[in-house]
Amino acid sequence: QSALTQPPSASGSPGQSVTISCTGTSSDVGGYKYVSWYQQHPGKAPKLMIYEVNKRPSGVPDRFSGSKSDNTASLTVSGLQAEDEADYYCSSYAGSNNLRVFGGGTKLTVL
């Protein structure tokens, strides 16, 4: 069982927006600004899409955005495109004793 809770699946049509949630506790998501999101296509390594809740690495489209409220972080993908279909994982800093935890992943389907 993963430390962070994500819905197993999400879907949307091209051009629509979809939001994926990531729920933790005050010891991880709620306690720090270090929430990150990763995109993983089948057979590929994960790719960092969002870090520090809402920052985008260079090269990540601004269609991807992140936010956080209390113990729940969210990833929003706007203007869905076919290539956005992938698994998405959230992660959070969890303190100096157990540095990082992941969510179980959400499979995003573009209909």
Next chain:
Amino acid sequence: QVQLQESGPGLVKPSETLSLTCSVSDYSLSSGDHWAWIRQVPGKGLEWIGSVLHSGNTYYSLSLKSRISISLDTSKKQFSLNLRSMTAADTAVYYCAKELPPVGTAMISWGQGTLVTVSS
């Protein structure tokens, strides 16, 4: 753009120790660097294994802490993972990654991953 490449055995026998190395290229290591190992059981989610700082300080997953060690060799531009007492549950794709500072923030660059199967 930093390049990371994992290397090591693809098959390990139960109870043996897994040794993996991550080679870093196209990048000059600096004092602010942090490096991590992550694994993924086929069809399952990501699991952070541990991290090593440029100073050599390490952080380990609580669930694996008793079985793992991670080290950094700056002269070779490599960092390594040793995982002892392997079982079938350790069968996974193992990734190495470069972290954004401070440690625990996010993994900005990833290796392609290497599948390790535990079987006699």
